Amino acid sequence: MDFLTIIDILGTISFAISGVLTAMNKRMDVFGILIIAAVTSVGGGTLRDVLIGKTPVTWMLNMTFIYVILGATIAAIVFRPQLKYVRKSLFLFDTIGIGLYTTAGVQIGLAADLHPIICILLGTMSACFGGVLRDILCNEIPVIFRKEIYATACILGGVVYLILYRFDVDTSLTTIIAGSVVITVRLLAVHFKLSLPSVYRDAAMPE
Amino acid sequence: MDFLTIIDILGTISFAISGVLTAMNKRMDVFGILIIAAVTSVGGGTLRDVLIGKTPVTWMLNMTFIYVILGATIAAIVFRPQLKYVRKSLFLFDTIGIGLYTTAGVQIGLAADLHPIICILLGTMSACFGGVLRDILCNEIPVIFRKEIYATACILGGVVYLILYRFDVDTSLTTIIAGSVVITVRLLAVHFKLSLPSVYRDAAMPE
Amino acid sequence: MDFLTIIDILGTISFAISGVLTAMNKRMDVFGILIIAAVTSVGGGTLRDVLIGKTPVTWMLNMTFIYVILGATIAAIVFRPQLKYVRKSLFLFDTIGIGLYTTAGVQIGLAADLHPIICILLGTMSACFGGVLRDILCNEIPVIFRKEIYATACILGGVVYLILYRFDVDTSLTTIIAGSVVITVRLLAVHFKLSLPSVYRDAAMPE
Numbered sequence: 132m133d134f135l136t137i138i139d140i141l142g143t144i145s146f147a148i149s150g151v152l153t154a155m156n157k158r159m160d161v162f163g164i165l166i167i168a169a170v171t172s173v174g175g176g177t178l179r180d181v182l183i184g185k186t187p188v189t190w191m192l193n194m195t196f197i198y199v200i201l202g203a204t205i206a207a208i209v210f211r212p213q214l215k216y217v218r219k220s221l222f223l224f225d226t227i228g229i230g231l232y233t234t235a236g237v238q239i240g241l242a243a244d245l246h247p248i249i250c251i252l253l254g255t256m257s258a259c260f261g262g263v264l265r266d267i268l269c270n271e272i273p274v275i276f277r278k279e280i281y282a283t284a285c286i287l288g289g290v291v292y293l294i295l296y297r298f299d300v301d302t303s304l305t306t307i308i309a310g311s312v313v314i315t316v317r318l319l320a321v322h323f324k325l326s327l328p329s330v331y332r333d334a335a336m337p338e
Numbered sequence: 339m340d341f342l343t344i345i346d347i348l349g350t351i352s353f354a355i356s357g358v359l360t361a362m363n364k365r366m367d368v369f370g371i372l373i374i375a376a377v378t379s380v381g382g383g384t385l386r387d388v389l390i391g392k393t394p395v396t397w398m399l400n401m402t403f404i405y406v407i408l409g410a411t412i413a414a415i416v417f418r419p420q421l422k423y424v425r426k427s428l429f430l431f432d433t434i435g436i437g438l439y440t441t442a443g444v445q446i447g448l449a450a451d452l453h454p455i456i457c458i459l460l461g462t463m464s465a466c467f468g469g470v471l472r473d474i475l476c477n478e479i480p481v482i483f484r485k486e487i488y489a490t491a492c493i494l495g496g497v498v499y500l501i502l503y504r505f506d507v508d509t510s511l512t513t514i515i516a517g518s519v520v521i522t523v524r525l526l527a528v529h530f531k532l533s534l535p536s537v538y539r540d541a542a543m544p545e
Numbered sequence: 546m547d548f549l550t551i552i553d554i555l556g557t558i559s560f561a562i563s564g565v566l567t568a569m570n571k572r573m574d575v576f577g578i579l580i581i582a583a584v585t586s587v588g589g590g591t592l593r594d595v596l597i598g599k600t601p602v603t604w605m606l607n608m609t610f611i612y613v614i615l616g617a618t619i620a621a622i623v624f625r626p627q628l629k630y631v632r633k634s635l636f637l638f639d640t641i642g643i644g645l646y647t648t649a650g651v652q653i654g655l656a657a658d659l660h661p662i663i664c665i666l667l668g669t670m671s672a673c674f675g676g677v678l679r680d681i682l683c684n685e686i687p688v689i690f691r692k693e694i695y696a697t698a699c700i701l702g703g704v705v706y707l708i709l710y711r712f713d714v715d716t717s718l719t720t721i722i723a724g725s726v727v728i729t730v731r732l733l734a735v736h737f738k739l740s741l742p743s744v745y746r747d748a749a750m751p752e
Contacts, residue, residue: 183600249608270684276577328575
């Protein structure tokens with residue numbers, strides 16, 4: 132098991148746990164919690180695969196995801212009173228996860244021969260859409276649309292990936308640098324409480 | 339028209355009517371009611387087809403679904419005051435429907451050469467996701483995530499299907515036995531008011 | 546750039562602006578607004594493509610959509626106090642947009658050799674589903690399910706398209722006539738405040 136696989140599993144775990152917490156908050160039953168955990172973890176990659184026609188989608192071809200999500204969900208339910216003590220680690224795993232998911236998405240887009248900007252969008256979608264689906268299923272406006280710098284970090288990382296790719300930098304190195312950009316931007320944004328401006332509406336709605 | 343086709347049509351009818359009732363409850367117009375009925379009926383199979391790449395999706399290749407849904411919706415709107423008298427029959431059709439949808443989903447997964455556990459998930463998804471989509475479109479947290487034993491019945495039926503499949507039992511017999519397991523578990527669960535435990539959250543949410 | 550392309554771009558612009566307005570209303574940040582604009586514009590065509598297996602989906606193959614949506618969103622945010630002065634133009638673009646999206650959807654269905662009724666559904670879906678997705682992401686019951694004649698106009702236009710197609714009328718002429726039917730029905734419906742009846746529920750819900 133190499134370094135990237137370990138990071139991938141840590142990312143999946145932290146995504147699953149964020150799903151468990153949201154679902155418990157909504158007083159779902161054990162089945163609902165499991166589904167929300169799974170959707171948060173694999174939702175982004177699934178949308179990416181469906182849109183580019185890479186089917187059966189990735190999580191169906193590899194049981195690792197299923198086992199990791201199942202294990203993380205059970206552990207999060209059992210040890211839920213203790214979760215607050217690992218809050219910082221979870222945040223870090225989550226951030227590393229989006230870094231990795233972003234670069235994986237960009238890579239898959241390039242392999243499918245899509246336009247560089249589309250590849251950045253695919254990467255961002257892979258990293259962010261799981262959380263969007265989680266919020267829709269929990270009947271909330273997705274948090275990412277309101278006050279997160281999440282997606283901006285992914286887009287910047289995607290841009291860096293493509294620049295390095297153009298200069299023929301080695302793929303592993305590109306992945307590590309672009310992933311680090313995502314992680315750094317997100318950590319800085321949370322630390323300095325940066326967020327995108329929201330725009331209040333003062334115009335007429337067309338009917 | 340064979341026995342399974344008749345059951346399939348009865349299942350589609352009862353799924354459509356459950357959609358009509360939810361949509362009427364939300365004061366939708368006739369078009370909205372029809373869409374919710376259709377989504378409840380074919381939503382689960384559509385997700386299954388899209389995820390494994392079986393396109394165009396099944397309901398596009400066979401007009402039966404369209405006609406049955408249209409007929410069931412019109413009938414349910416016209417005879418809505420009488421629906422309460424057939425409540426038990428509707429519940430039975432619905433339960434038979436999920437039994438059948440589950441086994442059909444497992445079968446399609448096996449034909450696509452997917453891992454047995456993925457096949458069970460595909461079967462469960464086929465049976466349950468129509469109702470999830472119905473609830474999302476009606477702006478509700480899906481009922482199945484909160485207090486249903488619905489999915490558990492599907493999973494148990496899927497497991498039985500795969501065990502019989504491993505022992506090379508005849509496909510029709512396998513379908514009937516596995517479908518009956520789904521139906522029996524659901525009827526027992528409703529009769530004895532069984533449901534999965536929900537877990538209240540008492541942990542910190544990572545940000 | 547021919548006439549239809551110009552109309553297509555105008556339609557995309559007005560769909561994007563309707564997304565911007567809804568998202569601003571929900572106090573989303575700039576990123577959320579952009580996503581809602583994009584989803585409103587390309588959501589319908591994306592669903593159509595995914596359901597029939599035309600992947601990668603259309604907007605990934607042509608950067609025009611991305612640029613138009615980005616430009617329209619930035620312009621709508623910057624000039625939001627002025628949007629009320631172009632309200633009527635926006636409504637007109639939007640209506641022309643759904644006319645065009647409907648005919649394009651029907652055409653793609655025919656090219657995929659699907660049943661005529663399925664083709665009408667594909668056209669209607671292409672025109673309407675972007676708005677449905679916009680409303681779901683903004684946590685609203687889709688407006689189209691409650692009080693719009695939107696979809697009815699699309700269905701009528703689709704029927705006209707297929708009749709002309711059966712009589713071997715030239716494709717451009719068919720597109721213009723069918724598109725005009727959609728536009729006329731919608732304009733008349735809004736002018737005379739027509740809408741479909743809603744049906745209140747007075748029946749028992751099956752469990």
